[in-house]
Amino acid sequence: MPKRLDIRLLAPSGYPDDRAAFERGVERLRAAGHRVHGEEVLERVMLRFAGSDAERAADINRFADPSQPLPDMAMAVCGGYGAIVLLEHIDFDGLARRFENESCVFVGHGDFTAIQCALYARSGILSLHGPMLVRDFGGPYLREDMWRHFWQTVLSPSTDVSWACGDDARVRVEGTLWGGNLSALCSLVGTSYLPKLDDGILYIEESGEQAWRIERMLFELKLGGALDGQRAILIGGLGGQRVSEYDNGYDIEHALQRFGQACGLPIVRGLAFGHGQDKWTLPFGAHAVLDAAGGTAHLSVMNYPYVRE
Structure with missing residues (x-):
């Protein structure tokens, strides 16, 4: 170093x-x-x-x-x-x-x-x-x-991340990158501590929550206005769900599908950050360009504080 x-x-x-x-x-x-x-x-x-x-x-x-x-x-x-x-x-x-x-x-x-x-x-x-x-x-x-x-x-003023995101993702947007843990974000809805952005690229991850809790928190963000002005949503790890007999097959895939239909925003999955063992470092509040097509997504981030040589 x-x-x-x-x-x-x-x-x-x-x-x-x-x-x-x-x-x-x-x-x-x-x-x-x-x-x-x-x-x-x-x-x-x-x-x-x-x-x-x-x-x-x-x-x-x-x-x-x-x-x-x-x-x-x-x-x-x-x-x-x-x-x-x-x-x-x-x-x-x-x-x-x-x-x-x-x-x-x-x-x-x-x-x-x-x-x-x-x-x-x-x-x-x-x-x-x-x-x-x-x-x-x-x-x-x-x-x-x-x-x-x-x-x-x-140690640098810009960074890039590429990952496999699924063939159905078709997105090209730019804006302010921000987000984090889903339950922590929801805890700030309606307060002055949650950023209000008209050009946001929001990233979300969670650990150990059931699929219905994930769906409920996603809708809390939507109904609370946190998704207003967002240009795309990046979904990271949402592991830890258990499907019970009562769920009748309802799982995280259904939760994300239902939310995606309701929110009307491009959703790109597969980015590793937060609670998972493998993770990228994402600059919160920086300018970013998100490009997804053909099963691959690329995120370029710039203009954030870094440690100069």
Whole structure:
């Protein structure tokens, strides 16, 4: 890795319960030449959270404090639940002022989606929807494609992703790339923390939810106005469903088909991000061009904060 980064760890949601994976992730980052700070979040546990609400909010508000030097990157250690509780306590005005002339790359996924949405909607701060410390960098095996694409995205002003999407996808749009975990997005519907875009390319993923819950949350986005102005929807992993006898064959395919007919937007599937083991890094709030045809989709993303050499 050509540049040595200062990386600060954040735990705005659940506490990291796998100490070995935490330490393995830190060691891999340090072995790549980077400086890692904030390991004390490993020791904070309050109920199911990585510390009190005040402690976790303070971790983010330190980036608004001009007396505190900004790291190159702020990386979430894990997801869980708890980020939404912090939103009323975050100094978004102070963050907006601080980030006018300075930058720091925020990265995470899952419950961190709530923080990313709020940073963009309230402070105009872009971030990266990408791997986290414990499950991704601290896993038993490091996914080389994930690692390589993450650093390519972090260290350059543009990135590209190509994947197999199914022969029925025919899309050519451009706009603002944003999104994340479906349940986290739905938790912000009707609030000032959910971005309102008239040119959005929305990406969605979820883990461990039943097909009918997925359909209900998708319709919640639609009925709540979150899909107004969207130009296309990218669907990532939606694994973990169990089909019961009562479902009579209803599964995630039916849920997506029903939603697709109702929303009237182009839907492209197969993009790996979020909770899956393999994942691409997606710049939240950046300009993107999506092109899908002949069973292959290509996403080009540009104009987002990155770490300069």
